[in-house]
Amino acid sequence: MKCGIVVFPGSNCDRDSFHILKEILGLETEWIWHKENSLKKFDLVVLPGGFSYGDYLRPGAISKFSPIMKSIIKYAENGGKLLGICNGFQILVECGLLPGVLMRNISHAFICDTVPVRLENDQTPFTSSSSKGTVLKLPIAHADGRYFADEDTIKELNDNDQIVLRYCDSSGTVSDENNPNGSVTNIAGIVNKAKTVCGMMPHPERQADPLWPNIDGQVIFKSLIQST
């Protein structure tokens, strides 16, 4: 399995994803510089977290014009597996590979915390190593993570089983009280219709090194390994 991690100017979780994929999971992993015009053959491409282009204008709004994005979009349209974490998720909605928008948190503040999320669909390459209903404890760290889409889009996401993660309490109950950022129906992560492009606000790479007692984040990466 060959992984590529895109480095935009201002990416800052790129090294973290690299560490997990390469050092912890032992996968062949390469950097992809945002100014490149073509993409090599990869089994997984990661758009990492951070503040690409300083989040200026809107998170992800400028990154979608980076030269590499044309190739990335083509790669995704051809069924290549693409994971956007945090700022990567914001870029995916900005460039239209995923529906909806990520707005300023309802508290208007940046939130860094470890929160429970419920796995809503285990039939995707990003989640197949676990089972539906499992509660994972994953870190979030964002100011603009409030997922929003109109009712029709939400219905479509539900009908197509495109919602993969929802914020919940430690027993798996989804409610307003356990919604850290005000996302509509507590959505924390979604996939495209083909289930090959996934965006999530939580950071699985931050909870995947066995030096920490919690390695819930490995679920995402192990699923990807299994499905490749």
Add this chain to the structure above:
Amino acid sequence: MPLPPSPPVNIENIESLGLTLGEFERIQDLLGRNPNWTELAIFSVMWSEHCSYKSSKILLKTLPTEGPRVVQGPGENAGVVDIGDGMVAVFKIESHNHPSFIEPFQGAATGVGGILRDIFTMGARPIALLNSLRFGDPDEPHTRYLLKGVVSGISSYGNCVGVPNVGGEINFDFCYDNNNLVNVFCLGVAQKDRIFLGKASGIGNSVLYVGSKTGRDGIKGASMASASFESSTEEMRPTVQVGDPFTEKLLIEACLEAMQHDWVVGIQDMGAAGLTSSSFEMADRSGTGIELDLSKVPMRETGMTPFEILLSESQERMLFVIENGREDEAKKIFDKWDLDAVVIGKVTDTGIMRMTMEGEEVVNLPIDTVVESAPQLVRPTKKPSYLDAVDNLNVKLIPELERGDGILKLLLKSVNIADKSWAYKQYDHMVGINTLVLPGSDAAVIRVKESQKALAISVDGNSRYCHLNPFRGAQIAVAECFRNIACSGGVPIGLTNCLNFGNPEKPEIMWQFEQAVAGIGNVCNYFNVPIVSGNVSLYNETKGKSIYPTPIVAAVGLLEDQTKHCTQWFKNPGDRIGLLGLTLEEIGGTEYLESYLDLCQGSVPALDIQYERKIQELCIDLIQEDIALSAHDCADGGLAVALAEACFTGPGESLGATINLYASIRNDALLFGESQSRIVISYSPDKKDIIEEKAKNAGLDFSDLGTVGGTDLTVNLNDKEFIKEKISTLEEVWREPLQRYGG
């Protein structure tokens, strides 16, 4: 285009630059001529308190700065300490007090930017930030404005550059009403053989300007930070710089990439006093000269004068000296990161700084005269008269307590003890995936990725103790900082300090300063911990009213085995709870006296540094031997607060505790007194004997106090119930205050 005429060099203009007439005469004598306007401006910033340390230098020289681990002591951009395996820890703490009071968001943000540059300038990748903040009365709307502005400024900058903010402290006191303090610390790691210094050596080498363009922001920032506030600070806003963390992130990556190459000779951040201090200091360290063409400096605005270019404190700018002939290789790297990189001059052998603009010579100054000849002052000192009054506390007039529950809750909701997660949840404290111990324990623990080691970091200060007794207060600040490191399993290997005081022209303030420096030096000497970097912030005074003396210290501790770190909270029901150390009958200077009786009085707690060191060594030993499962420093609020915090600060379910104490001292001193050298630990019941034995062999006190479990904190004193309260209630009380003030 000819340069616009400069203002005349006359008395009025000299004073407007913050120079005294005496200093001007000294400049005339040293140069043998009158300086021109631009040259005078250079002297005004280089001889400012902020850049020259003229009031403090003589006292700072008394501090211990050497040791077998020291790779670089004070005088460079940051201190460097060897951590083994060919790696070094690079760290420093710095203040951004004045700008943060004038404009809290940008002031605090650029404080973070500045300290980050001090670290990566040395060739180190920044891996953690801490901050120590002081504000005035939180019930004042203006204080809350400052609090929110400072926290969001730190958050916005640190989060964007992707360096985790892993902890710190926030305290409130009336004495900071008109002078808040923002001290920021950064830790980086580097390979020992890839450390870079601020040098301008090699005749003919190129001086390369890298980063943001120069604008008119922050002009005279160094002078502003070297004076007291007299009235409204609104009009001083233009002296505060504006930060761009995105450019900083690009600078970090580009500079670290450039520093992989041997053609980098020297590098320095353009911080306080901008291009002036960086160019002069680099040449001074190498005994060389520099020729600069100011017309080549990338500028954001047109029509900037040499004065403005030299005194601008525009952020995110670096000055490199690179080998002659390698300019294109350097530019290629900065181009990749879309950063300006322009050769603006070269290194000469003249010892002279010669600057031209539009072909016209605007500066011609001997470098050592500017850098080394700043006046060093032996300012008069005088013990302040208030000390006699505050030292007088008649404990007999304070009745003992009937029960302790009410006081415990009062202390937990004191904003100085209460939960600080409102602030640190706004900071990305996990990016980098190195944070082994997150904010909320005694010290943060950071994994060093390239090794099996970890570093524990803590920042501490106690201005109330320092107000009552600056020598012992400073001693305790250092001792507590080391104790926090020990409670996390680390051995302190280096210290950095930020000395925040009032107007040094007042003998009483200088006396406080002298005492505090002596206190810090005393404990560091005894622990053999070198002070490798630091910063002094004077003139924290408004309309003649000074802050309490506030020396802030930050220590770095080494854990050889990154898996052997410890946290402050109880782990398992059924574990035993014990106290290392001895509780004395002392309540002077405590949070208890302040919160309950509104008194800031009495003798601050005693400190026996020999005993302190042994307690810390025992604690580290118990952690390394996997005997202690939790360790928490007994500090503000005393034993009762430490016990409560150990019950509910963990990431899992809260745990209760039942404690049985037998003592003949006053009950308030026992539960809420702040005796030093005490650590609350928990351990499996079968380990009690071995702890007792180890304590006895070391000549230390240890008492087994009770058991972890249940849903209440119960403290029985001499077989009588003294405290009994639900943990959930205590936690609620503790969580609320800062949420309210910040929300």
